[in-house]
Amino acid sequence: xxxxxxxxxxxxxxxxxxxxxxxxxxxxxxxxxxxxxxxxxxxxxxxxxxxxxxxxxxxxxxxxxxxxxxxxxxxxxxxxxxxxxxxxxxxxxxxxxxxxxxxxxxxxxxxxxxxxxxxxxxxxxxxxxxxxxxxxxxxxxxxxxxxxxxxxxxxxxxxxxxxxxxxxxxxxxxxxxxxxxxxxxxxxxxxxxxxxxxxxxxxxxxxxxxxxxxxxxxxxxxxxxxxxxxxxxxxxxxxxxxxxxxxxxxxxxxxxxxxxxxxxxxxxxxxxxxxxxxxxxxxxxxxxxxxxxxxxxxxxxxxxxxxxxxxxxxxxxxxxxxxxxxxxxxxxxxxxxxxxxxxxxxxxxxxxxxxxxxxxxxxxxxxxxxxxxxxxxxxxxxxxxxxxxxxxxxxxxxxxxxxxxxxxxxxxxxxxxxxxxxxxxxxxxxxxxxxxxxxxxxxxxxxxxxxxxxxxxxxxxxxxxxxxxxxxxxxxxxxxx
DNA sequence: CACCTCAATTCCGCTCAGGTTTG
DNA sequence: CCAAACCTGAGCGGAATTGAGGT
Numbered sequence: 369x370x371x372x373x374x375x376x377x378x379x380x381x382x383x384x385x386x387x388x389x390x391x392x393x394x395x396x397x398x399x400x401x402x403x404x405x406x407x408x409x410x411x412x413x414x415x416x417x418x419x420x421x422x423x424x425x426x427x428x429x430x431x432x433x434x435x436x437x438x439x440x441x442x443x444x445x446x447x448x449x450x451x452x453x454x455x456x457x458x459x460x461x462x463x464x465x466x467x468x469x470x471x472x473x474x475x476x477x478x479x480x481x482x483x484x485x486x487x488x489x490x491x492x493x494x495x496x497x498x499x500x501x502x503x504x505x506x507x508x509x510x511x512x513x514x515x516x517x518x519x520x521x522x523x524x525x526x527x528x529x530x531x532x533x534x535x536x537x538x539x540x541x542x543x544x545x546x547x548x549x550x551x552x553x554x555x556x557x558x559x560x561x562x563x564x565x566x567x568x569x570x571x572x573x574x575x576x577x578x579x580x581x582x583x584x585x586x587x588x589x590x591x592x593x594x595x596x597x598x599x600x601x602x603x604x605x606x607x608x609x610x611x612x613x614x615x616x617x618x619x620x621x622x623x624x625x626x627x628x629x630x631x632x633x634x635x636x637x638x639x640x641x642x643x644x645x646x647x648x649x650x651x652x653x654x655x656x657x658x659x660x661x662x663x664x665x666x667x668x669x670x671x672x673x674x675x676x677x678x679x680x681x682x683x684x685x686x687x688x689x690x691x692x693x694x695x696x697x698x699x700x701x702x703x704x705x706x707x708x709x710x711x712x713x714x715x716x717x718x719x720x721x722x723x724x725x726x727x728x729x730x731x732x733x734x735x736x737x738x739x740x741x742x743x744x745x746x747x748x749x750x751x752x753x754x755x756x757x758x759x760x761x762x763x764x765x766x767x768x769x770x771x772x773x774x775x776x777x778x779x780x781x782x783x784x785x786x787x788x789x790x791x792x793x794x795x796x797x798x799x800x801x802x803x804x805x806x807x808x809x810x811x812x813x814x815x816x817x818x819x820x821x822x823x824x825x826x827x828x829x830x831x832x833x834x835x836x837x838x839x840x841x842x843x844x845x846x847x848x849x
Numbered sequence: 850c851a852c853c854t855c856a857a858t859t860c861c862g863c864t865c866a867g868g869t870t871t872g
Numbered sequence: 873c874c875a876a877a878c879c880t881g882a883g884c885g886g887a888a889t890t891g892a893g894g895t
Binding site: 411447495496497500508509511513521524525528573612613615651667670715716717718799801802805806807 | 873875876877878879880881882883886887
């Protein structure tokens with residue numbers, strides 16, 4: 369990634385990093401020279417050190433905590449053109465840490481730092497964090513909280529999906545409402561209704577205000593600027609902006625005539641740097657959503673649309689023909705559905721450095737198998753005609769039956785190979801995991817697997833299964849409605 | 850052909866940056 | 873209104889798995 373012209377890292381380039389780099393190289397070298405036993409021993413020792421800190425007792429239930437280890441001080445990178453990239457993120461000392469434990473619980477000792485002590489010890493039982501500390505650079509507070517697999521996170525998580533389900537019950541009302549309001553004579557109402565349309569249709573984030581001196585310039589729906597949209601008559605809009613994590617959102621969308629007319633008006637006479645929806649903010653949208661459901665907020669639309677899309681895609685499956693599908697094909701079917709959700713939510717990942725080379729390698733392998741099939745076919749027809757087969761440097765089957773078998777085998781291999789090539793290319797820049805863990809109601813997947821006789825392990829890795837224990841026993845008849 | 854070894858590749862858990870919502 | 877609190881999401885690095893090549 370290119371560093372910006374004004375990047376603080378430019379000044380850091382003047383520093384002598386030689387000895388630091390040498391030290392890191394040495395560490396890396398040492399590690400690579402270690403035997404498996406030694407590595408195992410060290411990772412076991414580290415795990416033992418962390419063990420005591422990894423769980424907490426909450427109402428006498430042992431719950432797993434989230435990130436309990438901390439990275440050492442380092443140069444902050446940030447995502448995209450972050451104003452603070454290259455600055456030092458300082459070490460966290462006990463003096464900035466607040467410990468939140470039960471009144472009767474023993475206060476954990478500060479280990480390894482004689483003379484240091486916690487900033488404070490509190491007993492707040494209405495929050496989820498067990499420790500809070502200052503971020504060493506960004507100036508906000510970070511928390512030590514519970515793991516995604518814990519009950520404390522799991523229960524609200526389930527409620528999140530049920531909230532999205534309830535939206536299905538009133539989404540028609542919402543849609544009718546904003547379609548009507550788009551024609552309101554009040555500009556703020558028009559903007560509110562048009563922004564809602566994008567949040568619903570494109571699963572955009574709501575997009576709050578950001579501090580340009582301290583944070584990267586990224587936007588969501590409410591903070592879209594004229595420069596991010598291109599109008600293409602009669603009714604297409606091209607979105608091109610950097611969203612969360614400075615991930616590019618690039619999409620050409622067909623919209624209704626009213627929406628096209630509205631956006632045209634909102635943009636008219638404005639500079640590229642001006643807001644499209646200057647009369648709207650996330651608070652107003654969330655207030656509006658309360659008219660339909662008391663706990664409806666903008667982000668529910670993302671959960672709702674992701675889960676609904678998954679269900680729609682999976683419903684196309686003809687369960688009466690499930691026996692004609694191999695496990696691999698069922699997985700592919702599921703992954704394709706998963707992928708359409710990931711595309712909707714714009715869940716991207718960086719293309720791996722080795723992708724191109726790996727694809728080329730697979731292509732030559734494919735060519736090799738195809739060549740072999742051709743050779744075998746020629747050989748087969750020679751056998752059929754009773755001709756003496758052409759001499760070959762490769763061993764060929766002696767009779768027609770053996771040859772046919774070989775051809776069938778090679779074709780199978782080719783099919784599998786082409787499949788994995790397509791899969792690799794399809795997933796090149798799309799990340800399926802994020803929607804699996806955060807957006808798609810796991811019960812939809814559970815029901816699909818039960819109906820199609822597919823092992824859940826094939827589509828839900830262990831971490832996902834342990835995150836959703838509450839979803840696993842739902843019946844095959846479950847529907848997201 | 851079964852089995853092993855070692856490198857390449859993929860998977861997966863961890864961490865924390867970057868969001869949204871709320872009190 | 874804004875800071876606290878919680879939710880989301882990509883990247884990293886080590887572990888696990890796969891695959892090529894040798895015995």
